Amino acid sequence: xxxxxxxxxxxxxxxxxxxxxxxxxxxxxxxxxxxxxxxxxxxxxxxxxxxxxxxxxxxxxxxxxxxxxxxxxxxxxxxxxxxxxxxxxxxxxxxxxxxxxxxxxxxxxxxxxxxxxxxxxxxxxxxxxxxxxxxxxxxxxxxxxxxxxxxxxxxxxxxxxxxxxxxxxxxxxxxxxxxxxxxxxxxxxxxxxxxxxxxxxxxxxxxxxxxxxxxxxxxxxxxxxxxxxxxxxxxxxxxxxxxxxxxxxxxxxxxxxxxxxxxxxxxxxxxxxxxxxxxxxxxxxxxxxxxxxxxxxxxxxxxxxxxxxxxxxxxxxxxxxxxxxxxxxxxxxxxxxxxxxxxxxxxxxxxxxxxxxxxxxxxxxx
Numbered sequence: 001x002x003x004x005x006x007x008x009x010x011x012x013x014x015x016x017x018x019x020x021x022x023x024x025x026x027x028x029x030x031x032x033x034x035x036x037x038x039x040x041x042x043x044x045x046x047x048x049x050x051x052x053x054x055x056x057x058x059x060x061x062x063x064x065x066x067x068x069x070x071x072x073x074x075x076x077x078x079x080x081x082x083x084x085x086x087x088x089x090x091x092x093x094x095x096x097x098x099x100x101x102x103x104x105x106x107x108x109x110x111x112x113x114x115x116x117x118x119x120x121x122x123x124x125x126x127x128x129x130x131x132x133x134x135x136x137x138x139x140x141x142x143x144x145x146x147x148x149x150x151x152x153x154x155x156x157x158x159x160x161x162x163x164x165x166x167x168x169x170x171x172x173x174x175x176x177x178x179x180x181x182x183x184x185x186x187x188x189x190x191x192x193x194x195x196x197x198x199x200x201x202x203x204x205x206x207x208x209x210x211x212x213x214x215x216x217x218x219x220x221x222x223x224x225x226x227x228x229x230x231x232x233x234x235x236x237x238x239x240x241x242x243x244x245x246x247x248x249x250x251x252x253x254x255x256x257x258x259x260x261x262x263x264x265x266x267x268x269x270x271x272x273x274x275x276x277x278x279x280x281x282x283x284x285x286x287x288x289x290x291x292x293x294x295x296x297x298x299x300x301x302x303x304x305x306x307x308x309x310x311x312x313x314x315x316x317x318x319x320x321x322x323x324x325x326x327x328x329x330x331x332x333x334x335x336x337x338x339x340x341x342x343x344x345x346x347x348x349x350x351x352x353x354x355x356x357x358x359x360x361x362x363x364x365x366x
Contacts, residue, residue, distance in 0.1 A: 271310025
């Protein structure tokens, strides 16, 4: 890593709560980063010692990374998922989650200051990710790190929790007393969904593997169904106000649609937008995806009286702040199973891909 003296130093000093806040426009020009030069297996990842750090835009924040978590999206992107979107930008930097310290802020940033501990997550389509000593995020993609957790623990929270937040709060608008079904509650998004729903006063049923039963029940689920040993269709009774399906697939969709009340919401993480864009190119694939989604929405409104959605993570400063508060209160936790130093990123991806480690994996940066 190479840290240079400022090319240009511009400080605006304002007195707040009897202390001074100094804004550095830029002081890092390059750093280490894990680069994806081409799509493939874990072996294609390269830890490069000198990668350029772009200039900050007015609304952006430069974060000195302390820990970054590995998400399924990272391994899928590395393998070629979304190649129609990401292919033209190779080589790119993977990574969405981050926990670290503010190193610099853009001219328009008001809510964060240099030296502050923060956590957050990038949008799924970002091409300069967080697997680097220094990452750039917009102010709305960051919040103060929960004081009750470490950087490693904090880095596992934002992307999964914001994905669940968008589905449950922004889309389904869940409310106290409602019934929610989470398909795949043992994963990070599913676990976050359970905890967010319980904090809202909802009654949660979930499906998961045998190894996750105790974890999802401890998170607040009232019923946990081992999908490897029981039939979801015949075991789960009653109707739900919302279903968050983190697994996807035609059979799971068919079952879940029939478990919803009229007016309920079915939300799946396995939308077809990226895969159709990969198959037909962005110019054709995205309009086709829009047409497929619209067709399903109309179909299920007419046949079942429910709302159907493909759901994705997006920046939500209000949501991230609430996620921070839940974490600080001990109501939202994404357990980390194993950490690797950033120098062992290939081994970390191999472990994740081979499912040697079922829970969250975090990369630590010294």
